[in-house]
Amino acid sequence: MSLFIRLWNEFDDRAGFSGTLLPVIRHPVPPRLGWEYVLGSATLISFTIQVLTGIALALMYVPSAAEAYNSLQFITNNAAFGSVLRGIHFFSASAMILFVGAHAIRTFLTGAFKYPRELNWISGTVLLLLTVTMGFTGQLLRWDQTAVWTAIVAAEQAGRIPLIGKSLAYFLLGGENVGGATLSRFYAFHVFFVPALIFALLGLHLFLVIYHGISEPAKPGKPVSPKTYRTEYSQMLKDRGVPFWPDAAWKDAIFSTLATIVVVVLAIIVGAPALSLPPNPSIVGAVPRPDWYLLWVFALFALMPPAIENVAIFLLPLLGIGIFVLTPFFSNKGERSPLRRPWAVGIVIIIVVMVASMTIAGAQAPWSPDFAAKPLPVSIIGTSSGPVYQGAQLFYEKGCEYCHMISGQGGSRGPNLTTVGTRLTKNDIIIRIVNGGVNMPAFGGSLTSQELSDLVAFLQSRK
């Protein structure tokens, strides 16, 4: 034992750990930091898991447009631990996005971005954006049918940027079509470019945390004044500071361990995200959807008024990201406590409610036709012959059911027609079908008069 200690001492004498690193991890922090302070380290730990599982997956993943899908099939279905590893990589990515978001909310609500930590906030917000970029490029590396169309959607979005839009779109795809270069590029972005930026900014972010110290819990009635803040802060540390390690770090350790356990358990139980069909852009039956954390953006694209969309598609993110990143420039002094900053609380509530409800909307996508709709059974139609029955067949064949629900079957794009017979007269129904409506195309041209009368008979029978 003493030999071990002697060896360590000799090593440490040459390596200089106790002289340099120890003071860093034992740097004084304000006393009694709450559980809300664990979110940053939890983000860091999930990032570390991403790096480790990412490196592991790279042992077998083939970043080739032709082979990636097969290698993923092998990793998922044949390789020992493959499905679990992919699962961890996916759920830890989700955790990282949740934690980085919660960390930003916590920092905003407690005014921790104020003087002198403006740069902490700015580097942190850029890290948040890079985290989402990692998620997006990562979904693409799944290189199935959805991934291919996601690449095209990304290119189309880039296309709306003035002047350079088109070039940027083809730049992202690595050519004028999805092809051999596309996956390699996104692989390089996901594995080299973006992580390099993350490491650089993470270094800065952590350095700043040590340099400025961890912000003390916000107290109402104790505003930040740039003139006196630093003196007061260092005095407080001198009087009451405790070493980060272990006095504060134990909470981080407990939380991160719990989070990791949840991630691994989910990876084992739920497994890796399923792959859809092969990445063949000529299979047109695709239904591309983003992963959960971007469903709200997906919903936004569907719900935004088309008239403003061309402009809004690039102006909104620009404005949103600009305001987000530059928040400290709007107020970097004054009250920190959320109890004295009702506007800050209001903004957070509005954003969280909006993003949550749009995420739900995005998951349900009621604006999308339901291509999986099945013909209505006789039990719903109520008869197996005659005009009503014929009309029901037409209701399916003509695609009405993709958008209109009847007795729980069909899409939600247009009004539910389960009881349309009680709401509309025969003439109303005919007018709507023939001329169309707000978001409904006119069907007058694609129906014979016999078909129209059968369809109307069927709809009138819906009571």
Next chain:
Amino acid sequence: MSEEPSEQTNIPPNPELISRRQFFNRLILALLAVGGVLMGIPFIGFLFEPLIRKFTPVWRPVGAVDKFPIGSTTDVSFVDANPLSWSGVTANSAAWLRRDSETQFTAFSVNCTHLGCPVRWVAGSQLFMCPCHGGVYNKNGEVVAGPPPLPLPRYPVRVNNGQVEIQASPVPITAPFSLP
């Protein structure tokens, strides 16, 4: 602690020495810049290589003329114009091909002009429907519902030796404010 000579301690105010130091300072920065340019040009150039690469449209056969009944709209697939040899199935593209008459065909892009999702032809209602944000086009590709800002783009199509041929083109990008 540090061993660099500091200006206040043992160095006399020697204008010549200071200018020497300034010279080194600038020399290092200049060398860094040279290195940066030497590395940077090929790096950036390679990054933007796809934009420099020449695109030449190519006619691709998609099937014999008789395969397509007059009035029908079917999806056809073809190989992209200049695929890289390792593209595998990603080198394929699709189009919706309508036979208008004995000799006339119309080829629609499958890419929704909103955000590029693959539209489907619903024969019963004679509509193209987008699976993403609810865009709907009529049989001529004009928008009848939803967010798409433009009609479905069309590809050049011709009949050659009894084969229908589509001109494999870049994936259409809706870029309203872009340079041509």
